[in-house]
Amino acid sequence: MYDITSSCADDFINHEEILDTLAYADQNKENSTLIDSIIQKAKKRKGLSHREASVLLACPIPEKNEEIFRLAEQIKKDFYGNRIVMFAPLYLSNYCINGCTYCPYHAKNKHIARKQLSQEEIRKEVIALQDMGHKRLALEAGEDPVRNTMDYYLECIRTIYSIHHRNGAIRRVNINIAATTVDHYRLLKEAGIGTYILFQETYHKESYLSLHPTGPKHDYNYHTEAMDRAMQGGIDDVGLGVLFGLDKYRYEFAGLLMHAEHLEAAFGVGPHTISVPRLRRADDIDPDQFDNGIDDDTFAKIVACIRIAVPYTGMIISTRENQQSRERVLHLGISQISGGSRTSVGGYCEPEPEDEKSEQFDVSDTRTLDEVVRWLMEMDYIPSFCTACYREGRTGDRFMSLCKSGQIQNCCHPNALMTLKEYLTDYASPETAAIGNRLIEKEVLNVPNEKARKIVLENLRLIEQDNRRDFRF
Numbered sequence: 001m002y003d004i005t006s007s008c009a010d011d012f013i014n015h016e017e018i019l020d021t022l023a024y025a026d027q028n029k030e031n032s033t034l035i036d037s038i039i040q041k042a043k044k045r046k047g048l049s050h051r052e053a054s055v056l057l058a059c060p061i062p063e064k065n066e067e068i069f070r071l072a073e074q075i076k077k078d079f080y081g082n083r084i085v086m087f088a089p090l091y092l093s094n095y096c097i098n099g100c101t102y103c104p105y106h107a108k109n110k111h112i113a114r115k116q117l118s119q120e121e122i123r124k125e126v127i128a129l130q131d132m133g134h135k136r137l138a139l140e141a142g143e144d145p146v147r148n149t150m151d152y153y154l155e156c157i158r159t160i161y162s163i164h165h166r167n168g169a170i171r172r173v174n175i176n177i178a179a180t181t182v183d184h185y186r187l188l189k190e191a192g193i194g195t196y197i198l199f200q201e202t203y204h205k206e207s208y209l210s211l212h213p214t215g216p217k218h219d220y221n222y223h224t225e226a227m228d229r230a231m232q233g234g235i236d237d238v239g240l241g242v243l244f245g246l247d248k249y250r251y252e253f254a255g256l257l258m259h260a261e262h263l264e265a266a267f268g269v270g271p272h273t274i275s276v277p278r279l280r281r282a283d284d285i286d287p288d289q290f291d292n293g294i295d296d297d298t299f300a301k302i303v304a305c306i307r308i309a310v311p312y313t314g315m316i317i318s319t320r321e322n323q324q325s326r327e328r329v330l331h332l333g334i335s336q337i338s339g340g341s342r343t344s345v346g347g348y349c350e351p352e353p354e355d356e357k358s359e360q361f362d363v364s365d366t367r368t369l370d371e372v373v374r375w376l377m378e379m380d381y382i383p384s385f386c387t388a389c390y391r392e393g394r395t396g397d398r399f400m401s402l403c404k405s406g407q408i409q410n411c412c413h414p415n416a417l418m419t420l421k422e423y424l425t426d427y428a429s430p431e432t433a434a435i436g437n438r439l440i441e442k443e444v445l446n447v448p449n450e451k452a453r454k455i456v457l458e459n460l461r462l463i464e465q466d467n468r469r470d471f472r473f
Contacts, residue, residue, distance in 0.1 A: 004258075004265045009224035012262035013203050018254045021051045022058075025250070029058035039064075042071055042308045045078065050257035053309035057253055057301060065301065072304035072332045075311045079403060083384045083416045084376055085336040086369070087136040087174070088129055089318070091345045092117050092156055096142025098215030100201075102246060102290065104283040105142040107215065112283050113352075115345040116147055119159045126160050128348040130168025132340050132369045133427035135385040135419065137170055138197065143178035143216060150184050153177060157191045167426045167469055172387035174239070178217065179226035185233025194390045195272050196230045197239035198223075203255025204247040211246060227263060227271075236396025237272035238263070239316070244302070245279030245293045253302060257309055269397045273314040273336065274306060280320050281362050300329055307333030312403045319343075322364040323375070330381065340369035373423065374432040377439050384416035385423055388472035411473040414447055414456045418471050421463045 002014035028034050038052045048056075056068055093116035096105040104112050117125065129137065137160065141148045153175065160170050175188060176197040188196065202208050205220050212218045227238045240259055242252040256274065264270040278299065279290055294302070306315060317326055317334045319341040326337060342348050343363060367375070373383045388411060389399055402408040417440050424436040440460065447453040452473070462468040 004262050006262075007225065007228055007266070009221045010205075012266075013205075013224060013255050013258055015205060017258070018203070018251055021054050021254045022250055024051055025054040025058040028055050029060060031055075032061065032064070035059055035061070035064050039067055039071060042075075045075060045311050047311055048309040050254045050261060050309070053257055053305050054250065054254050056308065057250060057305045068301070068308065069304050069332060072307040075307055076331060076333050076335070078406075079311055079408075080314075080335045081382075081409060081413060082380055083335070083382045083412060084330065085136070085314070085384045085386065086134070086339055086373070087138055087336060088132075088134045088338055088341055088369075089140050089176075089343065090122075090125060090129065090137045090160075091343060091347070092122070092139055092141040092153075093144065093148050094142050094345050095144040095147045096215075097144050098142070098217040099213045100215075100217065101211050101213070102201075102243065102279060106284075109284045117156075117346060119155060121346060121349075122156055122159050123163055124349045125346060126163045126170060127165045127168070130163070130165045130170065131427070132348075133168075133373075133385070133423045134340075134369065135170060136172045136174070136194075136387055138174040138176055138338075140176050141178075145216075148177070150180070150187060154187060154191050157188075157193065161192065167422070167467070169470075171470075172390050176239075179223045180229075182229045182233045185230045185235050189234040193235070194387070195237040195239045196227075196235045197241070197273070197275070198226050198230075199241040199243060199275065199277070200224060200255070200259070201243045202246040202252060203242065203259070204251055207247045224259075227259070228266065231263070231267045236267075236269060237390075237399070239273035239275060240271045241275030241277060241316075243277055243279055244299070245290055247292055249292065249294050249298065249302065253305070256306070260310055260313070269400050270310060271313055272395075272399070273316050274310065275316040275318070276303060276306070277318060277320050280364065296325055296328065299325070300332060303329040303334065304332045312400055319363045319365040323367065326365060327379070330379075337372070339372035340367070341365075370427070370429050370432050373428065374435060377432070377435050380439070382413075382416045382439065382443060383420055383423070384412070385419035386412065386415040386472070388415045392472070410449060410452065413443070414452055414473050417443055417447075417456060418459050418463065421460050422469055425464055 002017040003011040172194040174195040260270045314335045316336040424433045459471040
């Protein structure tokens with residue numbers, strides 16, 4: 001029985017409801033009248049239901065798809081402007097007791113190098129990341145209750161926040177770790193994390209159980225209900241995601257939106273972010289063994305339809321995708337990307353020897369952060385290193401209310417410019433700095449409030465001339 005407010009995963013991610021949704025979408029995928037009405041509803045910027053969005057995703061009519069893409073692009077501009085938030089993953093440990101068949105960290109993989117960072121090694125990694133210019137990290141780790149304990153994670157977070165190297169500082173730590181208890185989520189909240197991220201991998205329960213044959217992750221309901229427990233523990237910014245390629249993409253799309261709808265209905269605030277990773281080759285894993293891969297055209301449409309369905313939610317794309325793929329979807333909905341990423345444990349400080357590889361997956365976009373920043377600016381995007389909302393208490397429903405009203409633009413645009421100026425002053429190559437300073441000169445004129453614009457101009461001067469840092473609205 002489908003129940004959007006139920007605390008049971010089988011109710012709010014209801015298999016029969018998804019099958020009915022897919023059947024409804026198939027029946028109506030060429031129903032121009034219905035599709036037009038859904039698009040008109042989407043233009044109100046209030047979002048769509050999983051069933052309405054599934055009709056758009058299934059639609060094969062070229063001119064309707066062009067309209068869908070144009071609307072997604074406009075909605076992206078309306079809520080996020082031309083800002084792209086930058087982050088980097090930091091892998092703490094690849095010890096894991098799960099048997100996930102698509103991940104090289106699975107317990108039976110005996111030839112991957114197993115590592116866990118000490119606090120001193122974390123310090124070196126963070127300094128390397130700070131020297132690149134990063135301000136926002138996403139912590140990653142396998143599930144191992146003996147090695148990767150909550151005490152370990154909390155110590156790692158304290159260490160990261162304590163490191164101030166030259167002008168560098170990590171101002172926000174997000175965390176992507178295994179499903180845990182309400183009490184543990186409460187501890188993470190008290191430690192000052194930003195967003196708690198957990199990918200569902202697949203919402204198809206039968207496939208999920210097959211793909212996770214052993215280990216605590218085998219418990220589909222405990223994993224799927226993790227965001228409810230995180231919310232109960234006080235973490236009001238959570239990040240959803242599926243690993244496209246494990247099961248049929250239309251099923252995953254419907255399940256993902258149902259999960260977002262459930263959080264909105266049960267807690268009054270939907271997901272802060274949605275990630276859209278695709279399965280990639282990795283040690284001991286051949287993606288060809290999975291027959292549910294999606295092409296670039298389908299991937300672009302998924303991004304566009306998610307943006308239309310949940311207009312206020314941030315969307316993340318990682319270095320799993322290559323430059324061409326990332327460039328295509330940036331304007332359709334993506335608001336956060338990683339740059340200069342390493343998916344190995346300890347990969348930032350120095351390159352790993354070939355016989356000690358610990359990567360979770362092959363990186364498709366291998367450019368440096370400076371190259372990614374310059375690439376974005378050449379396309380007139382503003383790379384943003386801002387973390388102000390989390391540090392000013394603009395999280396959960398407070399962030400969403402500002403976003404829905406459009407008021408968040410009054411903070412985000414100035415903060416993006418000031419944090420970009422920090423990056424250009426402290427870390428950028430001369431070519432990147434020149435492009436960036438021209439972009440800032442142009443974009444500062446788009447700060448609508450005259451008083452705010454004067455403050456931004458003065459702060460930009462103080463950053464460059466007086467070596468002042470960390471201004472924020």
